[in-house]
Amino acid sequence: MSAALAGLARRRLARDRPALAALASLVLIALACLIGPSLTGHPPERIYPDVVRVAPGLAAHPRPDEVRPALQRLAFRMRVSLEEVVQDGDRVRLTLTAQKPIDLRAFRLLPRSGLFGEAAVRERSADGRRLVAEVPIRKRVFLLGTDALGRDLLSRCLAAGQVSLLIGLTAALAALLIGVAYGAVSGMAGGRVDALMMRLLDILYALPFVFFVIMLLVFLRAGLWLVLVAVAAVEWLDMARIVRTQTLSLKGRDFVRAAYALGLSTESVIARHIVPNTLGPIIAAATLLVPRVILLESFLSFLGLGVQEPATSWGVLIAEGSRAIESAPWMLAAPAGFLVVTLVALNRLGDGLGEALDPRL
Incomplete structure (x- = not known):
């Protein structure tokens, strides 16, 4: 992507106020999760046995x-x-x-x-x-109340956000790297190689996600590594198709033919010409990939296959809150609120980036 196009995309994004509000919300949530647990006055793992299931308030x-x-x-x-x-x-x-x-x-x-x-x-x-x-x-x-063991819910939500955001960014980055490499190679190869690689993608698409996670339990214990491996192993499929489509439309361009005429290898053409010219769709898709990963992690943690104690995530807290929704509804509302705001902000930022980076606009 050239400097002129990058500057144009920045100006488009600067005029999109909802996208800027979403970006500001994400920055605030990330900063709160990063430094917030040390400022609340309550360590996330600290148990107060005499204030169990205290309702939120300033008292x-x-x-x-x-x-x-x-x-x-x-x-x-x-x-x-x-x-x-x-x-x-x-x-x-x-x-x-x-x-x-x-x-x-x-x-x-x-x-x-x-x-x-x-x-x-x-x-x-x-x-x-x-x-x-x-x-x-x-x-x-206790601004957001306490849980069933007497732990401060605000500190727990902020500490859980660190794990959920880490999983979302790490797994999305791994899926991004695998998907971009796979899709670019498939599109540049073409012919039978491209057809074979796409049929492999179809097979992986047909594999149920929960069944794949159960298979991984044979080799990995339920926890953070299981979530990272499971999510990274399936979330690159959409990215690979996006990059392949972009590569097929670019490899017939004059600048690619000129690169081959100058003696560049296929690997160099992919690294220096194909991937940089597909950064717009890749960035927009990667922004939308993070909320999907966070939602999948929450789903796995809700089933008890994700993050395990003493670590926690928004999915774990939502699972705990669902079991106490009648007696302590704030245990569900607090982590669900953090999760919903993060997912909505990421999706809105992804839409804004997609519009700002669209060359047809």
Whole structure:
């Protein structure tokens, strides 16, 4: 693609405001997924057992009515009895009793809960079976709520976005490289070689995707690598047909004949003339390929064949949310929202690039 055509495509794209809005949305989502988990204040894998399935909101937890139940659960794990709880602002004064002397090491459970800080012992009986301690309260805000284990859903969605976008870009890049090489070679070869290569594509098209994934389970464990291999192995087929069609229309042009007359090999003609002149359709198709890959990954993760714990993806979160849709609908709405916005933005950007790079316009 020449510099003049590239500049013309940029000007066309700059006038397409919906495509620019889609591009801005994708940049914001990518930045949020990249740096967001470190800014939320909640590690994605951190479990808060006392705030399970908390609804989205700006309220800080624990609320005043949640302090005593949370402390009672911790006291049970500490094997002590909670006699009195006096809350004063962001601090709470506890009176604990036990049948045996209270081991101070049990107070480590308080900061591990994530809602309370280190305890300071103020009074202790001579036999050690009764003591008074002051504990600071750590306020936590969960903008998108928490899941069934008490993990912050916003942090989980952003961390899942890293995996989903990585799978989408990596598998799409692999499919792009395979499809461009296969389609260019098939189109340039022509004749029986082209017919044989296209029949192989038809065979691969006829193979059901889920059946292919089940076959891969014989060699690979369910997880990230299975998704990458499965998606990259089938998503290059459309790209190969697009590049083959473009190559068939270009190989009879005068500049290709001139390249052969100058003594260039077929490999050089493909690399220096055929592929650069098909970049417009390739870029547009590649942009539309990424959302397809992300959707396939979500489908596999929904079936339990994709990303496995402790890693997560939008597909995994959607599968978890679908099982709790009645009691905690936000567990489904949050990751589904990220996925829908990303897919719509990628598709709209692909349409805009296709229009901007179309030489007929």
